């Protein structure tokens with residue numbers, strides 16, 4: 635049965651782990667962020683939540699995309715209906731079942747619907763990730779692209795482009811969770827096996843290939 639309050643399981647999971655620990659990292663003069671996470675997709679969001687739960691404050695998540703629906707691949711370049719990843723693999727929930735895809739799905743469509751699901755629908759996964767960011771309180775600074783990293787003593791100076799303007803912010807640590815976009819660029823091509831158009835990372839010197847159909851089991 636779908637639940638009348640579909641977020642109650644997640645709220646309970648968060649309640650049971652207690653409030654976020656206080657930030658134990660001492661401030662440093664001239665440092666804007668303890669950690670900048672570049673990329674607000676599933677990896678970056680999970681990192682941001684994990685760092686907060688570890689008591690690391692002043693964590694900033696940036697993403698070059700204009701907003702959540704333009705970030706990552708799920709609502710942009712990906713065209714398949716279903717994920718290839720089995721539905722039972724852990725996601726960004728960090729071991730908290732109430733924040734996982736199954737809990738999200740069952741609260742909305744019921745346990746029988748989850749049982750009947752062979753693979754997660756791409757659009758459901760995108761909606762789940764959007765919800766995950768909201769329910770965990772992970773805030774992403776969109777339209778903010780990392781364009782340059784410079785050493786600054788033991789720390790880093792990050793050049794961030796926003797609205798065509800570059801600003802510099804200092805960080806102790808950097809997490810690059812730039813996913814597909816950060817892996818050397820993508821090209822649009824056609825898969826002879828699944829007959830879909832897809833985005834892929836071009837192997838050196840080549841412009842043709844397979845989407846991985848039959849490989850990701």
Ligand SMILES: Cc1cc2nc3c(=O)[nH]c(=O)nc-3n(C[C@H](O)[C@H](O)[C@H](O)COP(=O)(O)OP(=O)(O)OC[C@H]3O[C@@H](n4cnc5c(N)ncnc54)[C@H](O)[C@@H]3O)c2cc1C
Nearest residue numbers: 673675676677697698705706717718719779780812813814
């Ligand atoms: C067609 C297709 C199907 C796929 N199917 C599966 C699947 O079934 N199972 C699976 O596990 N994976 C699949 N993947 C891989 C999928 O991309 C990753 O699993 C998932 O998106 C990784 O999440 P992520 O957070 O690491 O990266 P992404 O979701 O790609 O997010 C990275 C973010 O970083 C941002 N970014 C990049 N560079 C910068 C910069 N310089 N400054 C600021 N922001 C930046 C981007 O805007 C983006 O929003 C598929 C990929 C494609 C293309």
